[in-house]
């Protein structure tokens with residue numbers, strides 16, 4: 001191994017140790033060594049360097065009492081060692097928060113606005129204002145600001161160009177470069193469903209799953225795909241547009257302007273639109289019924305109301321056929337269904353399973369587990385924080 005290779009492998013080991021601590025939380029050196037498959041001598045030498053560099057620390061008063069013999073000292077990431085700014089754009093809403101080195105998130109600043117009216121310049125202006133305010137709030141004892149991450153509802157090309165978003169009228173706009181220039185920091189933009197997939201996989205119990213699809217139900221229907229342990233980005237950078245694969249030729253109109261997409265049956269706006277055409281329900285902003293309105297529809301289905309029940313059955317069927325195509329093409333080990341729309345999962349599941357049974361041969365059906373995953377709104381921001389931190393090699 002020449003000097004370059006040696007340094008490279010040392011940097012990689014530092015990175016793996018930092019990632020393991022971010023994933024598992026405080027660990028004793030011996031447990032850390034077995035997670036990253038390094039000898040006690042290597043772990044001790046690298047953690048010594050990282051402690052000296054201020055990136056990790058021994059947990060104050062934290063000793064693992066497990067096992068016999070000397071109590072083991074736990075080590076953890078130093079949250080203040082570095083930080084980043086996370087931005088989330090969704091329909092009529094921008095959120096910004098500070099992410100710390102351990103992957104923690106500070107208070108979230110929210111700006112409500114009509115995003116469809118924004119020009120590219122105005123959008124960047126709002127981002128920049130909010131990022132500025134976030135940077136001003138960084139506590140004095142925090143280390144360097146390492147980057148800015150943008151989690152975008154919509155398609156993002158090459159981590160910089162917003163191709164299309166249901167939240168915006170602008171198209172094909174580079175949203176990373178102007179911010180990178182203004183703040184002199186690396187900026188990456190990502191699809192929100194990809195952020196959510198990263199965030200969900202970043203759990204010790206899911207770490208071993210190589211092929212994971214995270215299907216997001218809500219206003220739209222998105223998907224983040226992890227293949228071979230890595231986030232899959234299509235060559236267009238568009239991510240997996242699961243929601244716009246087709247279920248019914250000449251079917252209902254979809255948000256994307258085409259007809260019969262899975263989203264045009266399963267998306268919140270689609271369910272509410274169809275419900276309103278048959279039931280006396282309050283009018284809503286056509287594109288986004290409120291959480292209360294959607295929950296009321298779920299409650300109606302749960303109480304056995306025939307119209308609401310049949311809508312969720314129809315949605316479940318569209319979702320089931322969509323998942324069957326995904327399984328036939330890719331065969332993920334696990335499909336997790338999440339997003340705010342997971343509120344209606346129970347109402348959709350029986351028909352979804354029936355559709356899967358109809359569509360797939362048994363061998364395919366049994367290779368993929370499908371289950372709901374509880375939704376929390378901070379999964380998106382957590383994902384973009386982890387992605388930016390992943391670029392901090394600590395080397």
Ligand SMILES: [Zn+2]
Nearest residue numbers: 244254256261
């Ligand atoms: Zn569509």
